[in-house]
Amino acid sequence: MHIPVLLQEVIEGLALTAGLTVLDATINGAGHSAEISKRIPGGCLIGLDRDRTALAKARQRLQNAPCRVILKQGNFRHLDQILDTLQIVSFDRCLFDLGLSSDQLAESGRGFSFLKDEPLTMTYEVEPVTITARTIVNESSAADLELTLKEYGEEPFATSIARAIVAARKKKKIETTKELVAIIRSAVPAWYRSARRRKHFATQTFQALRIAVNDEFRALTEGLNHGWRYLAPGGRLAVISFHSGEARIVKKIFPDHRKIKPTRTEIKNNPRARSAVLRLIQKS
Ligand SMILES: C[S@@+](CC[C@H](N)C(=O)[O-])C[C@H]1O[C@@H](n2cnc3c(N)ncnc32)[C@H](O)[C@@H]1O
Numbered sequence: 001m002h003i004p005v006l007l008q009e010v011i012e013g014l015a016l017t018a019g020l021t022v023l024d025a026t027i028n029g030a031g032h033s034a035e036i037s038k039r040i041p042g043g044c045l046i047g048l049d050r051d052r053t054a055l056a057k058a059r060q061r062l063q064n065a066p067c068r069v070i071l072k073q074g075n076f077r078h079l080d081q082i083l084d085t086l087q088i089v090s091f092d093r094c095l096f097d098l099g100l101s102s103d104q105l106a107e108s109g110r111g112f113s114f115l116k117d118e119p120l121t122m123t124y125e126v127e128p129v130t131i132t133a134r135t136i137v138n139e140s141s142a143a144d145l146e147l148t149l150k151e152y153g154e155e156p157f158a159t160s161i162a163r164a165i166v167a168a169r170k171k172k173k174i175e176t177t178k179e180l181v182a183i184i185r186s187a188v189p190a191w192y193r194s195a196r197r198r199k200h201f202a203t204q205t206f207q208a209l210r211i212a213v214n215d216e217f218r219a220l221t222e223g224l225n226h227g228w229r230y231l232a233p234g235g236r237l238a239v240i241s242f243h244s245g246e247a248r249i250v251k252k253i254f255p256d257h258r259k260i261k262p263t264r265t266e267i268k269n270n271p272r273a274r275s276a277v278l279r280l281i282q283k284s
Helices: 007-014 031-038 051-061 078-084 104-105 133-139 140-152 157-170 177-187 205-212 215-232 244-253 262-267 271-273
Strands: 020-022 045-050 068-073 091-097 231-241 259-260 277-282
Touching: 007 031, 007 091, 007 157, 007 231, 007 259, 007 277, 020 031, 020 259, 031 045, 031 051, 045 051, 045 078, 051 068, 051 104, 078 215, 091 215, 133 140, 133 157, 133 205, 140 157, 140 205, 157 177, 177 205, 205 215, 215 231, 215 244, 231 244, 244 277
Parallel strands: 020 045, 020 091, 045 068, 091 231
Antiparallel strands: 231 277, 259 277
16 A cells, blocks of 8 residues: 655645645545545545556545545646646646655556566556557667666666676567566676665666656656646645656756655655655745
């Protein structure tokens, strides 16, 4: 079960009141939105997600919400078109909770987790409309792979992992997460593979591929810009990021923001919160 990160801080930071219109641009199973909906009776909650299966969970969880609920499958990079189709001209509050949920990691069957043996898909959409991780590992040049692992994963062994991927695929197409993990294992030094390290040796490669497959950084830039344009004057926008690349984008677009980190207790109860940062922005 996905535990929403920085829930209390989001609720307080958004200063929710009856009648408001709120956009949750990454609603997933409505962890945040279940609480948001209770605080906007008579208002409207618009929930968006790329993942259709997540939206089904949100729908169920919000069935008794005291506000109007509109759920839509889609990419927030197309937020302008989505809102225009829904004939929504503005909203008062907005949340972007980036990355993927614990449920997607554990049970999507789409290859997000290096601890599972699944096809290398890594798309948020159930039916991939973009390239998949399989395409990237089997078709990108060694130089492009290396750049992806460096830029999106900050992977210190990007060069040797990229080379190992290219060597392995000459013998056999890389199809599953298990095959990819074995290739990464062969390309990194023993200390990096040690169980004593806090991070698994495949973490950064998997993160980089997920970001590349979903074009997450460009989508975020476009999504935040659209979100800002549709935010009503006096409105508030909240972004939870988990990655320095995401944080850079948020800071660049919104240099003026309030920054909030999870408490030690939250991190203890929910390890996913470890790298989370909430940024709150108010439109004057
Ligand atoms: C961390 S989860 C959100 C969890 C949610 N706040 C909760 O507490 O239940 C992030 C969600 O964003 C979705 N997502 C990622 N990129 C997206 C994009 N560009 N447009 C729309 N949804 C996206 C993912 O499918 C995932 O469901």
